Amino acid sequence: MKQTLARGLYGWALRLATPLYLLKLWRRGAAEPLYRAHWGERLGLYRGPAAEPGRLWLHAVSLGETRAAAPLIAALRAERPGLRLLLTHGTATGREAGQALLQPGDAQAWLPYDTPGATRRFLRHWRPAVGVLMETEIWPSLQHSARRAGLPMVLANARLSEKSLRQGRRLAALMRPAAGALSLALAQTEADGQRLAQAGVPRWERSGNLKYDLRPDEALLARGRAWRAALGRPVLLGAVTREGEEIALLRAFQRRYAERSGAERPLLLIVPRHPQRFDEVAGLVQAQGLSLARRSAWGETPPPEAARAEVWLGDSLREMSLYYGLADLALLGGSFAPLGGQNLIEAAACGCPLLMGPHTFNFAEAAELAQQAGAARRVADLDEALAQAQALLGEAGAERSAMAQAAQQFAAAHRGAAKRMAARILELMPA
Known part of the structure; x- marks a missing residue:
C-alpha cells in the first residue's frame, strides 16, 4: 500500500511538472537544437503503427553511457547477427553519438518522461523483447510498466555509490520496487553489486566495466x-x-x-x-x-x-x-x-x-x-x-x-x- 501510494504521488508530481520539463528542453535547444526535435517522443507519442516486436532495447542516457554501450552493442551483434536494436537517450549529445551505432533495421528515440502514461505508451509502441539500462538509469514508472508488461530488464555496466545508496534509502518506498523489477544487474565491481543488492536488486553478477573495452580513435x-x-x-x-x-x-x-x-x-x-x-x-x-x-x-x-x-x-x-x-x-x-x-x-x-x-x-x-x-x-x-x-x-x-x-x-x-x-x-x- 505504501509503495502504491508513493508511486502514485510520484507520477502525479511528474505530470504537474511536465510543462516545466518541456520548457527546460526548449531552452536547452537554443544551444543544442536536437533537444527541440521529436518532442512527442518525450511524452511517449510516436508516429505510425506500432513497431514489429522483438527488438533489443538499450537505453544510454548521455554521451558517456552511449560511448560505453558501443563495445556492448558490437558484442551483441557478433553473437546475434541480424539483431534489431532500439536505442534511446535522454540528452542531445547521447542521441547524436548513438546515430553512429545504428544499422539498417535499427531505431532510435528519446526515452519518455517517467510518467505512468508515457512509459506505457512507449512499451506498447516498441514492444521490445528485452530492455537494457546503462549504469544507473532506474526509473520507478518505467520499471513498473516493464514489470506489468512482462519485459525482462537488465542494468548493464551497473554501478551504485554509497552516496546514491543512502539517497535511495530515503526514497525506499519508491526506489526499492523499481530496483526489484530488474531481472539482472551486471555490476562493474563486487562493491557495486553488494550495494545494488542492498538497494533491492534481486539478482546481480560482477561483469567488469565496459569502458575498458573502448579503444581510442x-x-x-x-x-x-x-x-x-x-x-x-x-x-x-x-x-x-x-x-x-x-x-x-x-x-x-x-x-x-x-x-x-x-x-x-x-x-x-x-x-x-x-x-x-x-x-x-x-x-x-x-x-x-x-x-x-x-x-x-x-x-x-x-x-x-x-x-x-x-x-x-x-x-x-x-x-x-x-x-x-x-x-x-x-x-x-x-x-x-x-x-x-x-x-x-x-x-x-x-x-x-x-x-x-x-x-x-x-x-x-x-x-x-x-x-x-x-x-x-x-x-x-x-x-x-x-x-x-x-x-x-x-x-x-x-x-x-x-x-x-x-x-x-x-x-x-x-x-x-x-x-x-x-x-x-x-x-x-x-x-
Missing part, C-alpha cells in the same frame, strides 16, 4: 601527438572538467607559474564536460588575463597564433582521443570537487598519465587499481596537482613516461566485459 590520437610535437612545449590537460573546477584550476595555474614567462609555462588545455558551458569557460580564461585559443576555430592543424596562446579550450565533441594524445599529463575532472570523478579509463587507454583529486567515488575501484598500477597518482587539491605536474613535466620526465606505459598496460589488463555482458543479455532474448 587511433587517427585522433596520432593527430594529437603530432600537434604536441609541433608545439615544442609540455601540455597539461584539465580533462572533462565540471563547474567550479575550471576557475580553481586557472587560479592555481596562475599561482604556480606567476614568475614564469609564457614560453616557460606548459600549455594549459581545458576540456569541459558539458558543451553548453564552452562559452562560459572561455570567459573565465579571458577574465584571468590569459590568452586563449579555441579548438572550434581551426580544422586539421592549429594556426600559428594558437601555438602562442597560454590556454587552449577543447570546445569540440568526440575528440577526447585527440586531447589525450596531445597531453603529456592530465588532471581528472570531477575529482577536485565532490562530484565523483569522470571516466579515467579512457585516459589510461590513450597512455595519458593522470593526477586525481580526492573525489573519485564514481570510479572508485578503477581509481584504486590505476593508482596501484602506477598509471595515476592521488593528490589532495589543485595546488598539489600543479606542484606535481610541474615536476613530472620537467625533471621527473622519466617518471611520467613510466606512468604512461603503466596506463596502457592497466587498461589492456581489464578488457572483456562486453563479451560477458552480451552473453548474459542474449540469454533473456527469444531464440
Whole structure:
C-alpha cells in the first residue's frame, strides 16, 4: 500500500511538472537544437503503427553511457547477427553519438518522461523483447510498466555509490520496487553489486566495466601527438572538467607559474564536460588575463597564433582521443570537487598519465587499481596537482613516461566485459 501510494504521488508530481520539463528542453535547444526535435517522443507519442516486436532495447542516457554501450552493442551483434536494436537517450549529445551505432533495421528515440502514461505508451509502441539500462538509469514508472508488461530488464555496466545508496534509502518506498523489477544487474565491481543488492536488486553478477573495452580513435590520437610535437612545449590537460573546477584550476595555474614567462609555462588545455558551458569557460580564461585559443576555430592543424596562446579550450565533441594524445599529463575532472570523478579509463587507454583529486567515488575501484598500477597518482587539491605536474613535466620526465606505459598496460589488463555482458543479455532474448 505504501509503495502504491508513493508511486502514485510520484507520477502525479511528474505530470504537474511536465510543462516545466518541456520548457527546460526548449531552452536547452537554443544551444543544442536536437533537444527541440521529436518532442512527442518525450511524452511517449510516436508516429505510425506500432513497431514489429522483438527488438533489443538499450537505453544510454548521455554521451558517456552511449560511448560505453558501443563495445556492448558490437558484442551483441557478433553473437546475434541480424539483431534489431532500439536505442534511446535522454540528452542531445547521447542521441547524436548513438546515430553512429545504428544499422539498417535499427531505431532510435528519446526515452519518455517517467510518467505512468508515457512509459506505457512507449512499451506498447516498441514492444521490445528485452530492455537494457546503462549504469544507473532506474526509473520507478518505467520499471513498473516493464514489470506489468512482462519485459525482462537488465542494468548493464551497473554501478551504485554509497552516496546514491543512502539517497535511495530515503526514497525506499519508491526506489526499492523499481530496483526489484530488474531481472539482472551486471555490476562493474563486487562493491557495486553488494550495494545494488542492498538497494533491492534481486539478482546481480560482477561483469567488469565496459569502458575498458573502448579503444581510442587511433587517427585522433596520432593527430594529437603530432600537434604536441609541433608545439615544442609540455601540455597539461584539465580533462572533462565540471563547474567550479575550471576557475580553481586557472587560479592555481596562475599561482604556480606567476614568475614564469609564457614560453616557460606548459600549455594549459581545458576540456569541459558539458558543451553548453564552452562559452562560459572561455570567459573565465579571458577574465584571468590569459590568452586563449579555441579548438572550434581551426580544422586539421592549429594556426600559428594558437601555438602562442597560454590556454587552449577543447570546445569540440568526440575528440577526447585527440586531447589525450596531445597531453603529456592530465588532471581528472570531477575529482577536485565532490562530484565523483569522470571516466579515467579512457585516459589510461590513450597512455595519458593522470593526477586525481580526492573525489573519485564514481570510479572508485578503477581509481584504486590505476593508482596501484602506477598509471595515476592521488593528490589532495589543485595546488598539489600543479606542484606535481610541474615536476613530472620537467625533471621527473622519466617518471611520467613510466606512468604512461603503466596506463596502457592497466587498461589492456581489464578488457572483456562486453563479451560477458552480451552473453548474459542474449540469454533473456527469444531464440
